[in-house]
Amino acid sequence: MPRIPVHTVDNAPAASEQNLRTLEKKFGKVLNIHGGMAHSPVVLATYTAIQGAIAEHGTFDARTREAIALAVGAVDDCSYCQAAHTVGAKAAGFTEEETVAIRRGDADVESKLAALLEVAREVAGEVGEVSDATWDKALAAGWTDVELTEVFAHVAVNLYTNYFNHLARTDLDLPAAPALA
Template identity: 85%
Template sequence: MSRIPVHTTDNAPAASQETLRHLEKRFGKVLNIHGEMAHSPVVLAVYAAVNEAIAEHGTFDARTREAIALAVGAVDDCTYCQSAHTIGAKNAGFTEAETVAIRRGVADVEPRLAALLEVVRETAGEVGEVSDTTWDKALAAGWTDTELTESFVHVAANLYTNYFNHLARTDLDLPAAPALDA
């Protein structure tokens, strides 16, 4: 059970209402995570600002962003994010089986994406540390140092929501991602 009240656009603090309305429009409803973040306007504002910066300046396509989110959600064992990004990844063209494989870290995806996901997993799982071997493998696969640097903000944005969900114990209001042990 969630520790934090889930607000609606009507009962959220005034400073959160506009952002919450925007997110409701984008996702078709107020997701539990957003309604909980709205409880503290600064939490919701930071989430929105990071996502706005990614939308404005980011260079990764939806497929790459969702693969990153699945990998980070799996590293951090965030049920909510794995569920949300399974939906997003399927909308971006992945099959359900591919979403499970990405989460397991064994996806048979194109080698270039696989090399980026290695960087992402190490970034998330090793407190920002990435081995020279992993970094060089990603460069050899065709990623630029600028793109590898950009991957950091995607990891950080996903860590933000993962950690928030762990803190809040956000109740799942989306279809659950397939189990990894299946």
């Protein structure tokens, strides 16, 4: 049961209405996470600002972004984000089995992406710390230090949503991600 109301465009606080309309248009409906964030306009505005910065300046394709989100959602045990990004990852070209492998941390994805996801997992799970071995492995796999730094923004927005979902206890309004065996 959620701790806070999930708003629609029609009953959201005025300061959240435009951001909520934009997200509704993007996703085809108001997702529970966005409707919950709308309860506090600063929460929704911060989320959309981070997403806007990533959209404007980010260099990763949808496939890479979704893989990072799946990895972070698994580290943080956020069932809502794992569900949402399983849907997004499948739309970006991953199979359901690949989404499970990414969440588990299996090396079933190509080695360059696996090295990047290891960086993302450490950032998320180690409060920003990444070992030299993990960093160097990602550089050796072909990622640049600029790209490895960009991972931080992607991890940050996913931590933001993961933590919000834990705080608010957002109800799942998407198909649940497959269980990790």
